[in-house]
Amino acid sequence: MIPNARELIDGYLDDALTADQQEELSAWIKANPEHARIFAEAMLLHDRLRNTLGTVEAPDALHPSFNSESPLGWPGGSWLMSPLARTTAAAALLILGLATLWFSIGTPTASAAIRELDRIIVNSMKSKDRTFEIVVEDITTERRGKRSARSESQRPPKPPLDGAALYVRSGNQFVLIRKTQDGLPFVTGSNGKQSWAINTRGPVRVSADVHRFDHDLPGHETSVPLTDLHEGLQQLKRAYDLTFSALGPEEYQTGDGHEARQLIAVKKPKERGPQRVEIVYDATTGGILRMRFVQMPYGPDRLDLRLSLVSQEELPADFFEHTSHHVLDRKIEVEN
Amino acid sequence: MNGLSRGRKNMEEQYQQAIRYWTLAQPVVSAYVTAVVRDFRDRDDLLQAISVAVLEAFSSYDPARPFTAWAIGIARNQIGTYLRERKRNRLIFDAETVDLLAVAFEQIDSAQTRKLDLLQDCLAKLEGRARQLCELRYQNDLKPAAIGSLLGMAPNTVAKSLQRIRDQLRQCIERNAALEGGPS
Numbered sequence: 001m002i003p004n005a006r007e008l009i010d011g012y013l014d015d016a017l018t019a020d021q022q023e024e025l026s027a028w029i030k031a032n033p034e035h036a037r038i039f040a041e042a043m044l045l046h047d048r049l050r051n052t053l054g055t056v057e058a059p060d061a062l063h064p065s066f067n068s069e070s071p072l073g074w075p076g077g078s079w080l081m082s083p084l085a086r087t088t089a090a091a092a093l094l095i096l097g098l099a100t101l102w103f104s105i106g107t108p109t110a111s112a113a114i115r116e117l118d119r120i121i122v123n124s125m126k127s128k129d130r131t132f133e134i135v136v137e138d139i140t141t142e143r144r145g146k147r148s149a150r151s152e153s154q155r156p157p158k159p160p161l162d163g164a165a166l167y168v169r170s171g172n173q174f175v176l177i178r179k180t181q182d183g184l185p186f187v188t189g190s191n192g193k194q195s196w197a198i199n200t201r202g203p204v205r206v207s208a209d210v211h212r213f214d215h216d217l218p219g220h221e222t223s224v225p226l227t228d229l230h231e232g233l234q235q236l237k238r239a240y241d242l243t244f245s246a247l248g249p250e251e252y253q254t255g256d257g258h259e260a261r262q263l264i265a266v267k268k269p270k271e272r273g274p275q276r277v278e279i280v281y282d283a284t285t286g287g288i289l290r291m292r293f294v295q296m297p298y299g300p301d302r303l304d305l306r307l308s309l310v311s312q313e314e315l316p317a318d319f320f321e322h323t324s325h326h327v328l329d330r331k332i333e334v335e336n
Numbered sequence: 337m338n339g340l341s342r343g344r345k346n347m348e349e350q351y352q353q354a355i356r357y358w359t360l361a362q363p364v365v366s367a368y369v370t371a372v373v374r375d376f377r378d379r380d381d382l383l384q385a386i387s388v389a390v391l392e393a394f395s396s397y398d399p400a401r402p403f404t405a406w407a408i409g410i411a412r413n414q415i416g417t418y419l420r421e422r423k424r425n426r427l428i429f430d431a432e433t434v435d436l437l438a439v440a441f442e443q444i445d446s447a448q449t450r451k452l453d454l455l456q457d458c459l460a461k462l463e464g465r466a467r468q469l470c471e472l473r474y475q476n477d478l479k480p481a482a483i484g485s486l487l488g489m490a491p492n493t494v495a496k497s498l499q500r501i502r503d504q505l506r507q508c509i510e511r512n513a514a515l516e517g518g519p520s
Contacts (some may be wrong), residue, residue, distance in 0.1 A: 036440035047367035
């Protein structure tokens with residue numbers, strides 16, 4: 001080993017190499033497979049240290065003025081010298097310690113929850129079609145300005161989501177069937193290439209914009225689209241904290257006699273989307289049985305919404321074409 | 337047992353086997369990802385994506401091949417996709433070095449990763465400033481310069497101390513492995 005190879009490796013581990021040193025390290029690794037092995041072993045210990053100890057969230061969450069990239073991000077050297085600063089620093093370290101303890105206790109559950117979510121994601125890709133029933137449990141309306149309220153009042157009321165049937169297939173294909181106040185079906189959908197809306201009266205509206213008519217479903221603007229289970233679950237992995245929660249005794253078993261479990265995803269600060277998502281799933285297969293979205297953004301409203309799996313039976317091949325949902329002589333209006 | 341039940345049982349067995357293999361390979365794959373992706377958060381996201389990809393692709397795994405090498409191959413693809421999707425270029429090493437490292441990580445045997453299970457005991461023996469430095473570096477992901485600012489130390493002194501601490505831990509692990517009669 002060249003004399004400073006160990007220093008280069010350690011510099012790499014601590015992200016403290018200059019560009020030239022980085023080049024030097026790269027050249028050293030390439031010079032001999034044994035060097036690559038030594039580097040790999042050092043990295044193995046480094047990574048294990050991180051996995052064993054590293055569970056505290058970003059320090060700026062604990063101290064907003066901290067900038068981990070630059071020590072100059074601290075509010076000046078004299079800050080550290082004052083008694084107040086010493087007390088604050090000690091408190092910060094104490095908080096770090098407590099946070100570490102908390103996270104180290106919580107980590108196995110969180111890791112297990114992530115693994116379970118991975119199983120759910122894998123299972124979500126197995127089934128081609130799914131049919132859900134939507135139940136809106138609660139609607140909270142945020143206070144709106146006059147202009148917004150006026151423009152809202154000029155629009156015809158949307159058919160309610162409560163009681164709607166949602167059919168989804170991979171590739172952004174969906175059919176949403178709601179009932180108007182007259183009890184007539186209002187159907188929107190997409191075949192993945194174009195979207196469409198079939199009102200009780202007037203022409204069938206068809207658009208090349210596949211998202212033109214999915215705005216009536218909440219979630220699309222916050223990366224938790226109800227029409228794309230896979231994308232929504234991936235977003236839960238990225239932007240939510242995951243834990244398990246107990247189920248009521250009547251919900252322990254699925255219809256197949258399997259154990260049912262519940263995964264709870266709570267939105268991380270500064271992320272967008274529903275505040276909380278609850279997933280009840282089959283512990284044996286990882287298949288989703290029910291999802292509940294709490295405080296889900298929906299225009300100016302926040303919905304508490306439940307999505308219950310009705311069927312995973314394969315739907316007819318042309319089910320996501322608008323022609324499957326209206327008589328053939330209906331007038332078609334193509335929109336941009 | 338009907339065909340459907342047999343099929344389900346086979347799938348469950350295959351899934352369990354995938355989990356067993358992945359549990360053994362994961363420390364090496366994790367270290368490989370950490371070696372080539374600098375950002376710990378990127379690494380964490382990537383590891384999740386890789387574990388899903390490994391489970392998804394497991395039916396195509398050829399048991400005649402070493403599983404770790406196969407999983408590292410998947411990790412390389414995932415790293416490329418991940419960085420492309422996020423329009424980032426956080427790979428520090430060039431492609432040739434990344435390839436050489438992949439080979440080096442593939443050759444790490446399970447005895448080496450098992451030895452690292454002794455790390456916990458060695459960490460427990462760290463005291464005072466050494467423990468504090470280790471925690472600030474690995475719990476809080478602070479770089480030597482930031483640690484130096486916090487503790488009133490020169491960054492170079494912090495870097496040297498961290499180097500010494502890792503050496504101590506490495507020696508402690510080797511010592512304990514030898515005492516337990518494990519691989520040295």
